[in-house]
Amino acid sequence: MLTCDTYLMPTRLGEALHAWSEAPAGSRLVAGATDILPYAREGRGGDVHLPTMIDLSRVAELQGYEVRGNRVRLGANVVYQQFLEDPTLVRLLPNMPSCAVWFADDQIRQQATLVGNLVNASPAGDGLPPVLTLNGEIELARLESGQIATRTMPVADFITGPGRTELRDGEIATAVTVDAMEGYGGSFQKVGMRRSLVISAVCCAALVKTDPSGRIFEDVRLALGGIGPRPIRLYDIEDMLRGQEMTRELVARASLLPADRVASRSRVAYRRAVVSGFIEAAIEDALVALGAPKPTPEQREALHA
Numbered sequence: 388m389l390t391c392d393t394y395l396m397p398t399r400l401g402e403a404l405h406a407w408s409e410a411p412a413g414s415r416l417v418a419g420a421t422d423i424l425p426y427a428r429e430g431r432g433g434d435v436h437l438p439t440m441i442d443l444s445r446v447a448e449l450q451g452y453e454v455r456g457n458r459v460r461l462g463a464n465v466v467y468q469q470f471l472e473d474p475t476l477v478r479l480l481p482n483m484p485s486c487a488v489w490f491a492d493d494q495i496r497q498q499a500t501l502v503g504n505l506v507n508a509s510p511a512g513d514g515l516p517p518v519l520t521l522n523g524e525i526e527l528a529r530l531e532s533g534q535i536a537t538r539t540m541p542v543a544d545f546i547t548g549p550g551r552t553e554l555r556d557g558e559i560a561t562a563v564t565v566d567a568m569e570g571y572g573g574s575f576q577k578v579g580m581r582r583s584l585v586i587s588a589v590c591c592a593a594l595v596k597t598d599p600s601g602r603i604f605e606d607v608r609l610a611l612g613g614i615g616p617r618p619i620r621l622y623d624i625e626d627m628l629r630g631q632e633m634t635r636e637l638v639a640r641a642s643l644l645p646a647d648r649v650a651s652r653s654r655v656a657y658r659r660a661v662v663s664g665f666i667e668a669a670i671e672d673a674l675v676a677l678g679a680p681k682p683t684p685e686q687r688e689a690l691h692a
């Protein structure tokens with residue numbers, strides 16, 4: 388069971404930061420509480436009693452998003468359901484809807500924030516690979532001499548290991564800023580112990596743009612999660628594909644490269660097999676999102692014969 392002495396619901400960032408800087412040791416921040424509640428209820432943390440819980444869900448400065456040129460600033464309280472329903476986010480962040488559609492279920496998606504997913508820093512957190520492909524930067528606020536000060540850092544550097552981040556004492560994450568990728572096809576692949584309501588064993592995010600002829604990879608971005616302590620961006624495979632003619636042979640060759648990067652200690656052979664298939668499927672699905680025909684199973688088989 389999860390209990391606490393004091394439950395606070397600040398409505399302004401300054402108020403939340405003051406409460407957080409004064410909270411006794413062992414206190415916790417919560418946003419959607421979809422990580423914290425199961426942690427306590429399932430007994431992973433035993434019966435959990437916290438001195439203070441600070442619920443960020445009503446903090447005005449953390450709500451909504453803003454498009455700033457070719458970047459989108461997502462407030463820390465943006466939840467996964469918004470990536471499925473908001474037409475601007477669907478248009479500008481083309482791999483987030485396919486990530487969100489396999490994320491938990493309808494109820495959890497209404498509560499679960501992208502930022503909570505990043506701060507939780509699970510090696511298999513679904514939001515991490517898409518945010519890497521979107522060049523995500525996290526914004527962190529703290530009090531300095533009573534004033535709000537912020538710093539930003541790439542999400543790739545913010546996550547340092549399983550459950551570990553660069554979040555400092557007294558800091559609250561206020562936003563994630565990502566590239567706006569209009570005109571790209573996006574996709575997300577995920578596999579776990581079962582198809583739905585499952586935490587990924589391996590996941591893969593892709594963004595693909597073709598040249599005006601539709602025959603050349605103008606740009607490709609790829610990232611993997613669940614293969615080691617942190618999600619990784621596959622820059623070398625992106626470089627191999629960018630500017631090249633789009634053939635399925637090339638994609639099949641590229642998909643073989645990342646298998647040696649599987650650094651997980653469990654189910655290594657399985658993860659290696661999955662990773663290759665995911666790269667291929669992620670690129671194909673991103674192209675299908677741009678209007679390309681989906682290859683038949685026979686065409687796929689022929690490449691691997």
Ligand SMILES: Cc1cc2nc3c(=O)[nH]c(=O)nc-3n(C[C@H](O)[C@H](O)[C@H](O)COP(=O)(O)OP(=O)(O)OC[C@H]3O[C@@H](n4cnc5c(N)ncnc54)[C@H](O)[C@@H]3O)c2cc1C
Binds near residue numbers: 423503
């Ligand atoms: C049934 C179920 C299914 C799930 N399915 C998936 C799934 O498919 N894929 C997946 O990746 N995850 C899944 N999860 C895990 C969870 O939903 C996600 O990690 C979610 O994104 C966490 O967001 P939250 O807002 O609920 O975070 P919380 O539980 O509120 O917080 C998570 C952590 O982040 C910290 N935090 C939150 N907001 C801030 C902030 N603004 N600043 C600083 N620290 C902050 C909290 O202190 C806590 O340590 C599932 C959970 C459940 C219960």
